[in-house]
Every structure is written in structure tokens, then in C-alpha cells.
Amino acid sequence: MIMDINDKILRTFPNSKNELIRIIFGKNEMLYLNDKNYYIDLTGGGTSFNTVGYSNRRIINKMVNKALLISHADFKTTLDEDREKLAELLLKDNKISNEFVYFAGNSGGEGIEAAMKLSYQTHLELGYSKRNIFISRMESYHGSSTDAIAISDRKNLLIYKDLFPCNRYKISDHYFIKNRRIGETKEEYTKRCLDEFEKKILELGPEKVCAFIGETIMGGLQGFIEPCDGYWKGIRDICDKYGIHLILDEVICGCGVTGNYYCIEYDGITPDFLVISKGLTSGYFPLNAVLLTRKTYEAISNGSGRTNHSTTFQGHSIGCAVALEVTKIVKRHIFLKRVQKLGDLVRQKIESYLKGHPNFIAVHGRGLRISIEYSFNNMISFADYFRNLMKQKYKILLDVKWHRILLSPPLTISEDKLLSSVEKICLEFLNYKE
Numbered sequence: 086m087i088m089d090i091n092d093k094i095l096r097t098f099p100n101s102k103n104e105l106i107r108i109i110f111g112k113n114e115m116l117y118l119n120d121k122n123y124y125i126d127l128t129g130g131g132t133s134f135n136t137v138g139y140s141n142r143r144i145i146n147k148m149v150n151k152a153l154l155i156s157h158a159d160f161k162t163t164l165d166e167d168r169e170k171l172a173e174l175l176l177k178d179n180k181i182s183n184e185f186v187y188f189a190g191n192s193g194g195e196g197i198e199a200a201m202k203l204s205y206q207t208h209l210e211l212g213y214s215k216r217n218i219f220i221s222r223m224e225s226y227h228g229s230s231t232d233a234i235a236i237s238d239r240k241n242l243l244i245y246k247d248l249f250p251c252n253r254y255k256i257s258d259h260y261f262i263k264n265r266r267i268g269e270t271k272e273e274y275t276k277r278c279l280d281e282f283e284k285k286i287l288e289l290g291p292e293k294v295c296a297f298i299g300e301t302i303m304g305g306l307q308g309f310i311e312p313c314d315g316y317w318k319g320i321r322d323i324c325d326k327y328g329i330h331l332i333l334d335e336v337i338c339g340c341g342v343t344g345n346y347y348c349i350e351y352d353g354i355t356p357d358f359l360v361i362s363k364g365l366t367s368g369y370f371p372l373n374a375v376l377l378t379r380k381t382y383e384a385i386s387n388g389s390g391r392t393n394h395s396t397t398f399q400g401h402s403i404g405c406a407v408a409l410e411v412t413k414i415v416k417r418h419i420f421l422k423r424v425q426k427l428g429d430l431v432r433q434k435i436e437s438y439l440k441g442h443p444n445f446i447a448v449h450g451r452g453l454r455i456s457i458e459y460s461f462n463n464m465i466s467f468a469d470y471f472r473n474l475m476k477q478k479y480k481i482l483l484d485v486k487w488h489r490i491l492l493s494p495p496l497t498i499s500e501d502k503l504l505s506s507v508e509k510i511c512l513e514f515l516n517y518k519e
């Protein structure tokens with residue numbers, strides 16, 4: 086018997102091999118199986134990375150032209166004009182005041198680990214050698230390297246728990262609708278979250294805490310949950326009070342997807358480290374970047390004079406050229422305004438259809454990273470049914486899991502296409518009987 090080569094490829098979900106779709110080509114938000122069969126991809130490539138659409142000619146031309154010049158020249162020892170222009174663009178005209186950037190490698194999780202190491206090193210260079218504790222939040226996801234999973238919170242990751250580094254602690258997630266007590270206001274809830282954070286710091290010893298790590302809006306696991314007003318300002322103040330760094334994970338919510346280039350611009354604070362990845366290159370090349378403050382830059386350059394995190398493909402020449410072109414498209418006022426406006430329209434449409442429905446809890450998100458939160462007696466059966474229904478009946482790919490439907494369209498999707506898809510989602514939601 087001839088064995089299918091796919092039987093020799095171990096996949097994340099080996100048992101759902103039959104559900105895999107063979108994509109031949111993509112165009113903006115469309116994925117084609119052949120000339121006639123297609124899907125409308127509202128998952129942003131499966132994991133919310135697609136920002137400027139599939140087969141974007143401008144990006145492809147840039148990528149090919151760069152590859153014709155150079156495959157990759159080492160970040161540590163060479164200069165590259167596209168990398169420099171990218172750094173300039175990432176740091177220009179932001180409402181946050183991070184002035185420096187580090188290209189740490191390829192995946193989001195690698196960027197998170199680099200930020201943790203840079204945070205630790207900054208303290209060390211400044212003479213604080215005891216700060217080796219990181220505090221993160223429940224229901225977070227920061228990547229799949231060993232330290233990134235240690236600060237994340239997913240049940241399946243616990244099989245690795247004996248490998249986790251020590252000195253990693255968690256506080257509650259920040260999710261008003263889910264965690265509020267009866268009668269509690271948003272202000273009271275926010276204060277409770279901040280008190281919990283400060284209490285944890287005092288319990289662990291403020292002089293031992295290195296950094297707090299959080300996703301600016303709680304991402305894929307929870308469903309783009311926006312923080313209450315004053316939450317990040319409060320976290321920033323507590324970090325400052327005890328000399329603790331704030332690391333923001335914008336791997337999924339940075340790079341324009343929320344309608345500000347950096348999501349934290351909505352909250353008016355500056356983190357010590359801000360990590361971006363997915364949308365940075367829209368999936369055309371793996372790349373991450375970590376924004377830094379002057380304090381870190383100077384601590385390292387005036388101290389030991391080197392970073393100790395390094396990878397072969399950090400600041401990849403082709404990756405930076407691609408990221409430069411994607412950023413030139415996305416980081417324009419008119420483009421970001423459209424993302425905000427379209428996101429607002431989608432949320433309003435969802436509210437207008439579903440408000441008052443007993444299984445609809447809320448619509449969440451910023452810009453074009455949106456979720457519909459629901460509650461059914463059998464959540465798994467709703468999620469499986471709904472995902473398959475949208476796929477079979479309307480050719481719409483949707484991420485439906487746990488308690489939420491995620492919408493992560495490319496930011497270049499047309500208003501008509503997006504709103505008509507959202508209408509179908511809402512009508513089918515209303516039709517669903519448990």
C-alpha cells in the first residue's frame with residue numbers, strides 16, 4: 086500500500102487530518118482550492134496575522150527584489166537600509182514614547198523571551214541582580230518556547246510544567262464581564278485587579294520582581310478583551326512605584342489591527358518593552374521586533390555593551406524589507422482610521438442583530454480584531470456546529486472555540502464583503518437551536 090506522505094507528517098491535531106484544506110492560492114481575504122472553490126478567510130490566516138491580504142503584489146515585489154540582492158546578512162555585523170527604514174517607521178509618530186527597537190528573531194514567542202531577557206539584563210546592568218521574578222496573567226498566551234509557555238496559561242501546556250523555569254507567577258486575567266462581582270462597577274473591578282497585582286508584588290518581594298507581562302487586549306484565548314479605562318495606567322503606576330518593568334505583548338494586537346498602530350496607544354501609557362510580530366509582516370515572512378525605552382538602551386550600551394539574546398535570523402534582511410513595505414501600507418492615518426471605522430460598524434451590526442438574545446453575551450475588540458462572546462449549555466457542540474456550518478454553507482472560515490467567535494479579517498477587506506459576512510454570522514447565530 087502506498088502511504089500518503091501526510092501520514093508521515095506529525096501535525097498539531099493529527100486526528101483532524103480530514104479537515105485540512107489544500108490551498109492553491111490566495112487573493113486578499115480569499116483562499117482558493119482551485120479556480121472555482123474558495124473560502125473567505127475571516128481568521129487572518131488561521132491565527133490573526135494577515136493584515137494586507139494574500140498575494141499583495143506590492144509586498145511580493147519588494148520581497149523578490151530584496152531576495153535578488155541578498156538572502157540575509159547578519160544583524161549583528163552588517164547594516165541594511167530596509168532594516169534602518171523599518172526601525173525609523175516603527176518609532177515615528179507614535180502616542181507612546183519608546184525610542185529604540187531590537188529585532189529579536191522570527192516568532193512572537195521568541196520576541197517575548199527576548200523582552201524578558203532584556204528586562205532582566207537591564208536590571209542587572211543597573212545593579213539589581215535579585216530581580217528574576219516575572220508576573221503574568223491567567224488566560225494568557227505568549228508563545229510556545231519553554232519560558233513563553235511558563236508565563237502563558239493553557240491547560241494543554243501543563244504537560245510541560247516540570248520543564249518550566251521557576252519564579253513565574255500569575256494574577257487574574259482582566260475581563261470585566263467574566264470576573265465582575267454582582268453589583269461591581271468597572272472602576273471597582275479595575276481597583277480590585279490593581280490591588281491584586283500590588284498584593285502579589287508585596288507577597289513576592291518588590292525588590293525581586295523583574296517585570297509584569299500582559300497582552301494589551303487579552304487575545305486569542307479570551308477574544309480581544311479590551312481593558313477597563315485606567316487599568317493599564319494603574320498597572321504602569323504600580324510598576325513605576327516598585328521599579329518593575331512592564332512588557333506588553335502586542336504580537337496579536339499590534340501593527341495596526343486595532344486601528345492604532347500600537348494597541349496601547351488607546352490607553353495612553355508607555356511600556357518598557359513592547360513586542361510585535363504577526364502583523365508586522367502580514368505573514369509574508371516570520372519576524373518580530375521589541376520596542377525599548379532609552380533607559381534600557383543606555384543601561385546596556387553604557388554597561389556590558391551587548392545583548393546576550395541572539396539568533397541567526399534576527400532582523401532578517403528579507404523579513405525587514407517585507408515588514409517595511411507592510412508598515413508603509415498600514416501605518417498611515419487614513420488606513421488606520423478606516424480600520425477603526427470598519428471595526429465600529431461591525432460591532433454595531435453585531436449588537437443590532439444579537440442584543441437581547443439569551444445566548445449572546447457581548448461583542449468585544451478594537452478595530453478589526455473582534456469577538457462575539459456567547460454562552461450555551463453545550464459550548465463545544467455549538468462551536469463545532471457553527472464553525473462547520475459557516476465553512477460548508479457560506480464558505481466562510483471562522484475561528485469558533487470555547488466561548489467566542491473571533492473575527493480577524495485582513496485590514497484590506499472590502500466593507501461590503503465584511504458586513505455581508507457578519508450579517509450571515511448573526512442570522513445563523515439567531516437561527517441556532519440548542
Ligand SMILES: Cc1ncc(COP(=O)(O)O)c(C=O)c1O
Nearest residue numbers: 192193194226227228304336337
Ligand atoms: C498574544 C500572543 N503572544 C505571543 C504569541 C506567540 O507567537 P508565535 O506563535 O509567533 O511564537 C501569540 C501567538 O498566537 C499570541 O497570540
